[in-house]
Amino acid sequence: AQSVTQLGSHVSVSEGALVLLRCNYSSSVPPYLFWYVQYPNQGLQLLLKYTSAATLVKGINGFEAEFKKSETSFHLTKPSAHMSDAAEYFCAVSGSGGYQKVTFGIGTKLQVIP
Amino acid sequence: DTAVSQTPKYLVTQMGNDKSIKCEQNLGHDTMYWYKQDSKKFLKIMFSYNNKELIINETVPNRFSPKSPDKAHLNLHINSLELGDSAVYFCATSRQGAETQYFGPGTRLLVL
Numbered sequence: 271a272q273s274v275t276q277l278g279s280h281v282s283v284s285e286g287a288l289v290l291l292r293c294n295y296s297s298s299v300p301p302y303l304f305w306y307v308q309y310p311n312q313g314l315q316l317l318l319k320y321t322s323a324a325t326l327v328k329g330i331n332g333f334e335a336e337f338k339k340s341e342t343s344f345h346l347t348k349p350s351a352h353m354s355d356a357a358e359y360f361c362a363v364s365g366s367g368g369y370q371k372v373t374f375g376i377g378t379k380l381q382v383i384p
Numbered sequence: 385d386t387a388v389s390q391t392p393k394y395l396v397t398q399m400g401n402d403k404s405i406k407c408e409q410n411l412g413h414d415t416m417y418w419y420k421q422d423s424k425k426f427l428k429i430m431f432s433y434n435n436k437e438l439i440i441n442e443t444v445p446n447r448f449s450p451k452s453p454d455k456a457h458l459n460l461h462i463n464s465l466e467l468g469d470s471a472v473y474f475c476a477t478s479r480q481g482a483e484t485q486y487f488g489p490g491t492r493l494l495v496l
Contacts, residue, residue, distance in 0.1 A: 304484070313388070313474055313487030314427075358425055371440055372485060374427040 272297040272363040276375035284383050289333075289348040291378050293361030296342065303344040304362040304372070305335055314360060320344060322366060331355070356382045387411050388488040390475050396494045397465055404461045405491045407475030415439075416458040417485065418450060419474040427474070433458055470495045 277292040306314040318329025432440035475488040
Protein backbone atom coordinates (compact mmCIF):
# COMPACT_ATOMS: atom_id res chain seq x y z
CA ALA A 271 0.00 0.00 0.00
CA GLN A 272 1.13 3.54 -0.70
CA SER A 273 0.35 6.86 0.90
CA VAL A 274 1.60 10.43 0.84
CA THR A 275 1.59 13.12 3.48
CA GLN A 276 1.69 16.75 2.44
CA LEU A 277 2.87 18.99 5.24
CA GLY A 278 0.98 22.26 5.29
CA SER A 279 -2.43 22.59 3.72
CA HIS A 280 -1.74 26.28 3.06
CA VAL A 281 1.57 27.89 2.17
CA SER A 282 2.08 31.61 1.58
CA VAL A 283 5.13 33.07 -0.10
CA SER A 284 6.01 36.49 -1.40
CA GLU A 285 6.41 36.98 -5.13
CA GLY A 286 10.04 36.24 -5.99
CA ALA A 287 10.62 34.10 -2.91
CA LEU A 288 11.50 30.42 -2.80
CA VAL A 289 8.61 27.98 -3.02
CA LEU A 290 8.93 24.79 -0.97
CA LEU A 291 6.04 22.34 -0.77
CA ARG A 292 6.68 19.25 1.31
CA CYS A 293 5.68 15.69 0.54
CA ASN A 294 6.62 12.49 2.34
CA TYR A 295 5.62 9.11 1.00
CA SER A 296 5.16 5.60 2.24
CA SER A 297 5.42 2.67 -0.13
CA SER A 298 6.02 -1.05 0.24
CA VAL A 299 7.42 -1.21 -3.31
CA PRO A 300 9.67 1.12 -5.32
CA PRO A 301 7.43 4.11 -5.91
CA TYR A 302 6.55 6.37 -8.75
CA LEU A 303 6.00 9.90 -7.44
CA PHE A 304 4.14 12.77 -9.00
CA TRP A 305 3.34 16.41 -8.43
CA TYR A 306 0.18 17.75 -9.99
CA VAL A 307 -1.16 21.31 -10.02
CA GLN A 308 -4.79 22.36 -10.04
CA TYR A 309 -5.77 25.89 -10.99
CA PRO A 310 -9.19 27.17 -9.88
CA ASN A 311 -12.09 25.42 -11.59
CA GLN A 312 -9.81 23.18 -13.63
CA GLY A 313 -8.64 19.59 -13.63
CA LEU A 314 -5.23 18.50 -12.42
CA GLN A 315 -2.19 18.66 -14.69
CA LEU A 316 1.17 17.05 -14.25
CA LEU A 317 4.06 19.22 -13.07
CA LEU A 318 6.68 16.48 -12.87
CA LYS A 319 7.19 12.83 -12.04
CA TYR A 320 9.85 10.51 -10.66
CA THR A 321 10.01 7.03 -12.16
CA SER A 322 13.29 5.64 -10.77
CA ALA A 323 15.62 7.46 -13.15
CA ALA A 324 17.34 10.68 -12.02
CA THR A 325 16.55 11.64 -8.43
CA LEU A 326 16.34 15.35 -9.29
CA VAL A 327 13.37 15.84 -11.53
CA LYS A 328 12.67 19.01 -13.46
CA GLY A 329 9.14 19.89 -14.44
CA ILE A 330 7.18 22.59 -16.14
CA ASN A 331 7.03 26.25 -15.08
CA GLY A 332 10.43 26.13 -13.35
CA PHE A 333 9.47 23.58 -10.71
CA GLU A 334 11.68 20.72 -9.63
CA ALA A 335 11.61 17.98 -7.01
CA GLU A 336 14.20 15.70 -5.49
CA PHE A 337 13.56 12.09 -4.59
CA LYS A 338 15.29 11.25 -1.29
CA LYS A 339 14.84 7.62 -0.44
CA SER A 340 16.53 7.91 2.96
CA GLU A 341 14.06 10.61 3.99
CA THR A 342 11.10 9.17 2.03
CA SER A 343 10.56 12.66 0.70
CA PHE A 344 9.73 14.26 -2.63
CA HIS A 345 9.57 17.99 -1.91
CA LEU A 346 8.63 20.44 -4.65
CA THR A 347 10.65 23.63 -5.10
CA LYS A 348 10.81 26.68 -7.30
CA PRO A 349 13.50 29.34 -6.83
CA SER A 350 11.27 32.35 -7.43
CA ALA A 351 7.50 32.41 -7.01
CA HIS A 352 5.32 34.08 -9.61
CA MET A 353 1.76 35.26 -9.11
CA SER A 354 0.62 32.69 -11.66
CA ASP A 355 1.90 29.89 -9.38
CA ALA A 356 -1.03 30.40 -7.01
CA ALA A 357 -2.90 27.09 -7.15
CA GLU A 358 -3.49 23.81 -5.34
CA TYR A 359 -0.62 21.33 -5.51
CA PHE A 360 -1.01 17.59 -5.08
CA CYS A 361 1.67 15.03 -4.38
CA ALA A 362 0.85 11.48 -5.50
CA VAL A 363 2.39 8.03 -5.30
CA SER A 364 1.91 4.72 -7.03
CA GLY A 365 3.73 1.45 -7.32
CA SER A 366 5.80 1.02 -10.45
CA GLY A 367 4.53 -0.88 -13.45
CA GLY A 368 1.25 -2.55 -14.27
CA TYR A 369 -2.11 -1.28 -13.19
CA GLN A 370 -1.18 0.49 -10.00
CA LYS A 371 -3.56 2.77 -8.18
CA VAL A 372 -2.32 6.35 -7.77
CA THR A 373 -2.90 7.76 -4.28
CA PHE A 374 -3.08 11.53 -3.91
CA GLY A 375 -2.20 13.68 -0.93
CA ILE A 376 -4.65 16.16 0.55
CA GLY A 377 -3.18 19.04 -1.42
CA THR A 378 -1.36 22.24 -0.50
CA LYS A 379 -2.82 25.57 -1.45
CA LEU A 380 -0.08 27.98 -2.50
CA GLN A 381 -0.78 31.66 -2.07
CA VAL A 382 1.61 34.16 -3.66
CA ILE A 383 1.64 37.59 -2.09
CA PRO A 384 2.57 40.55 -4.30
CA ASP B 385 -9.23 19.58 -29.62
CA THR B 386 -9.81 18.69 -25.95
CA ALA B 387 -7.94 15.56 -24.86
CA VAL B 388 -10.30 14.57 -22.03
CA SER B 389 -13.79 16.03 -22.02
CA GLN B 390 -16.65 15.67 -19.58
CA THR B 391 -20.33 16.45 -19.85
CA PRO B 392 -22.05 18.14 -18.27
CA LYS B 393 -19.77 20.70 -16.67
CA TYR B 394 -22.35 21.59 -14.03
CA LEU B 395 -25.17 19.47 -12.70
CA VAL B 396 -27.72 20.65 -10.15
CA THR B 397 -30.35 18.14 -9.15
CA GLN B 398 -32.68 17.07 -6.38
CA MET B 399 -32.08 14.32 -3.84
CA GLY B 400 -33.33 10.96 -5.04
CA ASN B 401 -32.80 11.65 -8.74
CA ASP B 402 -30.68 9.53 -11.07
CA LYS B 403 -28.03 11.24 -13.19
CA SER B 404 -25.17 10.36 -15.53
CA ILE B 405 -21.84 11.99 -16.23
CA LYS B 406 -19.97 11.25 -19.44
CA CYS B 407 -16.26 11.21 -20.22
CA GLU B 408 -14.56 10.98 -23.58
CA GLN B 409 -10.85 10.88 -24.42
CA ASN B 410 -9.04 11.17 -27.72
CA LEU B 411 -5.57 10.30 -26.44
CA GLY B 412 -5.79 6.62 -27.31
CA HIS B 413 -5.11 5.68 -23.69
CA ASP B 414 -6.06 2.28 -22.35
CA THR B 415 -6.87 3.24 -18.77
CA MET B 416 -9.61 5.57 -17.56
CA TYR B 417 -10.59 6.66 -14.05
CA TRP B 418 -13.28 8.38 -12.06
CA TYR B 419 -12.25 10.50 -9.08
CA LYS B 420 -14.35 12.38 -6.55
CA GLN B 421 -13.02 15.66 -5.14
CA ASP B 422 -14.81 16.90 -2.05
CA SER B 423 -15.18 20.46 -0.80
CA LYS B 424 -11.82 20.24 0.98
CA LYS B 425 -10.13 19.33 -2.31
CA PHE B 426 -9.45 15.76 -1.21
CA LEU B 427 -9.18 13.60 -4.33
CA LYS B 428 -10.31 10.00 -4.03
CA ILE B 429 -10.29 7.37 -6.73
CA MET B 430 -13.59 5.64 -7.34
CA PHE B 431 -13.10 3.39 -10.34
CA SER B 432 -10.56 2.48 -12.98
CA TYR B 433 -11.09 0.73 -16.28
CA ASN B 434 -8.48 -0.75 -18.58
CA ASN B 435 -9.60 -1.63 -22.09
CA LYS B 436 -13.23 -1.56 -20.94
CA GLU B 437 -12.50 -3.91 -18.03
CA LEU B 438 -13.00 -2.78 -14.43
CA ILE B 439 -9.67 -3.04 -12.59
CA ILE B 440 -10.09 -0.77 -9.57
CA ASN B 441 -13.31 -0.52 -7.63
CA GLU B 442 -12.84 1.35 -4.39
CA THR B 443 -15.32 1.33 -1.54
CA VAL B 444 -18.03 3.22 -3.31
CA PRO B 445 -21.78 2.85 -2.71
CA ASN B 446 -23.38 0.60 -5.29
CA ARG B 447 -25.55 3.55 -6.30
CA PHE B 448 -22.55 4.48 -8.42
CA SER B 449 -22.17 2.40 -11.56
CA PRO B 450 -19.47 3.04 -14.14
CA LYS B 451 -19.83 1.88 -17.72
CA SER B 452 -17.22 1.80 -20.47
CA PRO B 453 -18.90 1.27 -23.85
CA ASP B 454 -15.54 1.50 -25.61
CA LYS B 455 -11.92 2.45 -24.87
CA ALA B 456 -12.58 6.13 -25.47
CA HIS B 457 -15.55 6.51 -23.14
CA LEU B 458 -16.22 6.02 -19.46
CA ASN B 459 -19.55 7.06 -18.03
CA LEU B 460 -20.70 7.28 -14.43
CA HIS B 461 -24.31 6.70 -13.50
CA ILE B 462 -25.51 7.66 -10.04
CA ASN B 463 -28.80 6.40 -8.66
CA SER B 464 -30.82 7.91 -5.82
CA LEU B 465 -28.58 10.93 -5.38
CA GLU B 466 -27.81 12.04 -1.82
CA LEU B 467 -26.63 15.35 -0.40
CA GLY B 468 -23.21 13.81 0.29
CA ASP B 469 -22.73 13.11 -3.41
CA SER B 470 -22.22 16.82 -3.99
CA ALA B 471 -18.64 17.15 -5.21
CA VAL B 472 -16.54 17.63 -8.31
CA TYR B 473 -16.13 14.43 -10.31
CA PHE B 474 -13.05 14.11 -12.48
CA CYS B 475 -12.40 11.72 -15.28
CA ALA B 476 -8.76 10.92 -16.02
CA THR B 477 -6.83 8.72 -18.43
CA SER B 478 -3.39 7.17 -18.67
CA ARG B 479 -1.54 4.79 -20.93
CA GLN B 480 -1.12 2.40 -18.04
CA GLY B 481 -2.00 2.52 -14.38
CA ALA B 482 1.26 3.96 -13.12
CA GLU B 483 1.74 6.49 -15.87
CA THR B 484 0.92 10.18 -15.99
CA GLN B 485 -2.79 10.84 -15.70
CA TYR B 486 -4.58 13.37 -17.84
CA PHE B 487 -7.58 14.94 -16.19
CA GLY B 488 -10.78 16.28 -17.62
CA PRO B 489 -12.15 19.67 -16.53
CA GLY B 490 -14.48 18.15 -13.95
CA THR B 491 -18.24 17.94 -13.44
CA ARG B 492 -19.55 19.99 -10.55
CA LEU B 493 -22.47 18.13 -9.02
CA LEU B 494 -24.73 19.83 -6.52
CA VAL B 495 -27.48 17.79 -4.89
CA LEU B 496 -30.22 19.85 -3.24
